[in-house]
Amino acid sequence: MTQRGTSEELRVAVIGTGRMGADHVRRIQQVISGARVTAVVDVDAERAKAVAAPVAGCAAYSDPAAAMAADDVDAVLVASPGPAHEAALLTAFEHDLPVLCEKPLTPDAASALRVLEAELGLGRRRVQVGFMRRYDAEYVKLKALLGTGQLGRPLMLHNRHRNVASPPGFTSAMLISDSVAHETDVTRWLLGHEITAVTVLRPRPSANAPDGIQDPQFVVFETDGGAVVDVEIFVNCGFGYQVQAEIVCERGTARIGEGHAMVTNMAGRWGGTIAQDFTDRFADAYDRELQAWVDATRQGEVTGPSVWDGYAAAAVCEAGVRALEEGGRVEVELVERPALYR
Numbered sequence: 445m446t447q448r449g450t451s452e453e454l455r456v457a458v459i460g461t462g463r464m465g466a467d468h469v470r471r472i473q474q475v476i477s478g479a480r481v482t483a484v485v486d487v488d489a490e491r492a493k494a495v496a497a498p499v500a501g502c503a504a505y506s507d508p509a510a511a512m513a514a515d516d517v518d519a520v521l522v523a524s525p526g527p528a529h530e531a532a533l534l535t536a537f538e539h540d541l542p543v544l545c546e547k548p549l550t551p552d553a554a555s556a557l558r559v560l561e562a563e564l565g566l567g568r569r570r571v572q573v574g575f576m577r578r579y580d581a582e583y584v585k586l587k588a589l590l591g592t593g594q595l596g597r598p599l600m601l602h603n604r605h606r607n608v609a610s611p612p613g614f615t616s617a618m619l620i621s622d623s624v625a626h627e628t629d630v631t632r633w634l635l636g637h638e639i640t641a642v643t644v645l646r647p648r649p650s651a652n653a654p655d656g657i658q659d660p661q662f663v664v665f666e667t668d669g670g671a672v673v674d675v676e677i678f679v680n681c682g683f684g685y686q687v688q689a690e691i692v693c694e695r696g697t698a699r700i701g702e703g704h705a706m707v708t709n710m711a712g713r714w715g716g717t718i719a720q721d722f723t724d725r726f727a728d729a730y731d732r733e734l735q736a737w738v739d740a741t742r743q744g745e746v747t748g749p750s751v752w753d754g755y756a757a758a759a760v761c762e763a764g765v766r767a768l769e770e771g772g773r774v775e776v777e778l779v780e781r782p783a784l785y786r
């Protein structure tokens with residue numbers, strides 16, 4: 445048996461083999477290089493077996509701790525639901541395994557802080573958080589443009605985030621904690637600001653929203669750099685998956701997310717197609733995200749969104765859910781940023 449961390453390819457355990465986990469297994473096996481999946485884990489043992497079956501040398505587990513203790517696992521990809529992330533991360537730390545953890549890091553600020561303190565206890569970063577928009581070509585271009593300073597100081601950022609339909613069990617709070625979680629990260633990353641306060645406006649719900657779900661919502665962030673950011677989140681828009689952003693700066697604006705792969709001209713009309721979900725719109729971003737994680741991990745490094753980013757996003761989302769449920773403007777409280785994350 446090869447010793448941990450010394451194999452040529454990174455041997456990955458994927459925890460959670462639902463939609464994202466199964467897609468990441470496919471990605472590791474078929475799309476990116478430098479890694480293979482040697483273990484999959486799901487509390488639904490049949491699902492784990494079904495995902496493991498076509499992968500040579502891949503064992504199926506129903507207990508994450510058992511997979512992480514296996515000799516042929518060098519790294520962990522966590523794709524279970526958010527409430528299960530803390531336990532998986534803390535177990536990975538016990539086994540000194542590097543982790544790519546799907547967003548959210550954890551569902552609330554207190555649990556995210558526990559993860560942060562545990563990583564601080566290790567004295568080095570072990571976790572990359574799955575905020576994949578940082579790997580999307582359009583967002584990367586926008587970030588690079590802002591970095592040149594040509595547009596001047598950012599004043600406002602307008603975001604639109606639309607899903608065709610929300611999955612079963614999706615709640616009004618999840619529009620923020622599950623979906624707007626991405627805009628919290630994009631805002632912090634693009635602007636380099638922390639979000640200090642959240643306000644949520646509640647338009648009359650769409651007739652297409654499941655009963656009792658407040659959809660859409662209009663979320664406003666204030667930042668410590670003086671910017672104002674809005675997010676339209678609409679998860680039952682019916683027509684397509686759209687993620688768009690427009691930054692307004694002192695000397696100009698820039699807009700992303702409106703690209704159509706192909707525009708047709710036919711029978712007196714022009715048009716294109718709209719992606720139907722994130723696996724389509726962000727396919728390249730997920731590929732680049734995983735390749736970057738594998739490459740860095742094989743070099744013994746950790747790059748990309750950190751546990752601090754995951755904690756800050758959790759704190760903003762928690763404030764957002766309070767603003768949604770109680771009304772008014774809710775301030776975001778963060779602990780002091782530790783040196784490890786500066």
Ligand SMILES: NC(=O)C1=CN([C@@H]2O[C@H](COP(=O)(O)OP(=O)(O)OC[C@H]3O[C@@H](n4cnc5c(N)ncnc54)[C@H](O)[C@@H]3O)[C@@H](O)[C@H]2O)C=CC1
Binds near residue numbers: 459463523575722
């Ligand atoms: N970056 C992105 O754009 C997206 C990220 N996500 C994130 O990916 C994660 C997974 O989401 P989906 O795949 O959509 O969920 P899913 O519900 O399709 O799959 C989750 C799987 O985890 C399993 N599971 C539940 N508890 C577990 C535990 N303690 N240990 C092991 N397996 C467990 C379930 O049986 C299920 O098979 C979530 O954190 C979610 O927020 C989801 C969609 C898009």
Ligand SMILES: O=C1[C@@H](O)[C@H](O)[C@@H](O)[C@H](O)[C@H]1O
Binds near residue numbers: 622626722
């Ligand atoms: O992360 C994601 C989902 O969990 C979330 O539910 C969707 O709204 C987002 O568009 C998707 O990127």
